[in-house]
Amino acid sequence: MRYIIIGAGAIGGTVGGRLAQAGHEVVLVARGAHRAALTEGGLRLRVPQGESTHRLPVVDGPDALGPLRTDDVLFLAVKTQDTEAALRVWGPAPVEGGGTAAERLPVVCAQNGVESPRLALRRFRHVYGVCVWLPATHVEPGVVSAAGTPLSGILHLGRYPHGTDDTARGVAADLEKAHFEAPVVADVSRWQYAKLLSNLGNALEAVSGPVGDPEAEALYASVRAEGEAVLRAAGIAWVSAEEQQALRGDKVTLVPLDGVPRAGGSSWQSLRRGAGTIEADHLNGEIVLLGRLHGVPTPLNELLQGLANQFARERRAPGSLPLPELTRLADQRSAGAVAFVQES
Numbered sequence: 292m293r294y295i296i297i298g299a300g301a302i303g304g305t306v307g308g309r310l311a312q313a314g315h316e317v318v319l320v321a322r323g324a325h326r327a328a329l330t331e332g333g334l335r336l337r338v339p340q341g342e343s344t345h346r347l348p349v350v351d352g353p354d355a356l357g358p359l360r361t362d363d364v365l366f367l368a369v370k371t372q373d374t375e376a377a378l379r380v381w382g383p384a385p386v387e388g389g390g391t392a393a394e395r396l397p398v399v400c401a402q403n404g405v406e407s408p409r410l411a412l413r414r415f416r417h418v419y420g421v422c423v424w425l426p427a428t429h430v431e432p433g434v435v436s437a438a439g440t441p442l443s444g445i446l447h448l449g450r451y452p453h454g455t456d457d458t459a460r461g462v463a464a465d466l467e468k469a470h471f472e473a474p475v476v477a478d479v480s481r482w483q484y485a486k487l488l489s490n491l492g493n494a495l496e497a498v499s500g501p502v503g504d505p506e507a508e509a510l511y512a513s514v515r516a517e518g519e520a521v522l523r524a525a526g527i528a529w530v531s532a533e534e535q536q537a538l539r540g541d542k543v544t545l546v547p548l549d550g551v552p553r554a555g556g557s558s559w560q561s562l563r564r565g566a567g568t569i570e571a572d573h574l575n576g577e578i579v580l581l582g583r584l585h586g587v588p589t590p591l592n593e594l595l596q597g598l599a600n601q602f603a604r605e606r607r608a609p610g611s612l613p614l615p616e617l618t619r620l621a622d623q624r625s626a627g628a629v630a631f632v633q634e635s
């Protein structure tokens with residue numbers, strides 16, 4: 292199979308580099324300064340075992356490749372806010388022998404949140420979801436890094452909305468050869484909802500810095516509790532911590548990389564790069580949406596969604612809202628939400 296990595300940033304760059312290292316054909320899709328750096332100097336991948344450079348074909352869209360091959364896999368690793376635009380471009384791409392990518396090729400959505408595979412299913416017939424446990428960093432244009440040894444991360448993968456098939460097993464086998472733990476699961480949505488609950492802390496970390504001290508942990512616990520209440524009201528199941536642990540085992544140990552700053556997760560990194568957009572509408576915003584649909588107040592997730600978007604719009608530095616200030620705002624919002632529920 293040839294892997295076309297749409298969005299060769301932290302996740303796409305790590306997966307693409309690892310797949311190339313394992314001998315697979317890989318095409319990187321990138322844009323802007325990152326694309327220029329990848330084209331000029333290759334993809335530089337830093338992992339605990341060292342740095343490697345991969346000179347791979349780099350394109351900005353399907354036109355540069357000509358008709359796609361029947362053994363192509365579209366591996367989507369853009370932030371969720373960029374999913375729709377990417378699918379719109381890649382869906383109609385012609386495939387050798389006739390038909391389009393949307394009709395004939397698998398699209399594997401290796402992203403946080405739960406929205407991308409749904410968006411993909413509107414256009415593509417063969418959609419796969421991945422629950423991505425892979426702490427990676429887009430260090431600078433052309434350079435990505437991933438902690439974790441001996442494996443780089445855990446990628447639960449399955450056909451979306453449910454089931455498994457030969458493609459899922461084939462992609463997982465290739466990922467396993469490329470230093471990932473890649474269990475094939477028949478209920479990938481349940482895994483993705485579990486990850487969504489973890490990622491409700493992304494915005495907190497982005498605006499107020501690493502979740503680690505007791506005050507931040509307490510706030511995250513309240514944000515997550517809101518998320519769990521919403522999922523329960525919506526009748527949505529997620530895998531328990533025990534199930535996750537049973538499948539994960541102790542296979543991935545995070546090893547800090549000397550000289551590679553990974554002060555924060557993917558949303559923190561968006562702010563650090565001054566990206567102008569952030570994924571919060573699709574993480575905390577998913578809980579807010581479900582809360583509104585099912586009549587459950589979500590003041591804390593609303594607050595974080597709003598703050599994260601404001602930080603991105605104003606290109607504010609990550610972590611620059613002091614935690615006591617965020618906690619004060621959260622207390623105010625929670626009090627307001629209780630009053631609203633009592634009045635209605």
Ligand SMILES: NC(=O)C1=CN([C@@H]2O[C@H](COP(=O)(O)OP(=O)(O)OC[C@H]3O[C@@H](n4cnc5c(N)ncnc54)[C@H](OP(=O)(O)O)[C@@H]3O)[C@@H](O)[C@H]2O)C=CC1
Nearest residue numbers: 298300301302321322368369373402403423426427429557
């Ligand atoms: N980083 C991490 O540790 C983890 C991330 N995730 C999830 O993985 C997904 C990807 O995140 P991450 O790798 O961090 O994101 P990055 O921003 O590092 O990488 C995404 C890349 O895709 C590029 N891009 C967006 N749209 C297009 C397009 N149409 N054509 C070409 N390139 C495009 C972006 O360019 P530009 O910079 O110009 O926008 C960026 O370089 C997200 O859903 C995230 O939540 C999950 C687990 C861990």
Ligand SMILES: CC(C)(CO)C(=O)C(=O)O
Nearest residue numbers: 423424425426556557558
């Ligand atoms: C859990 C974490 C922080 C790394 O896997 C992540 O999902 C992210 O950075 O978005």
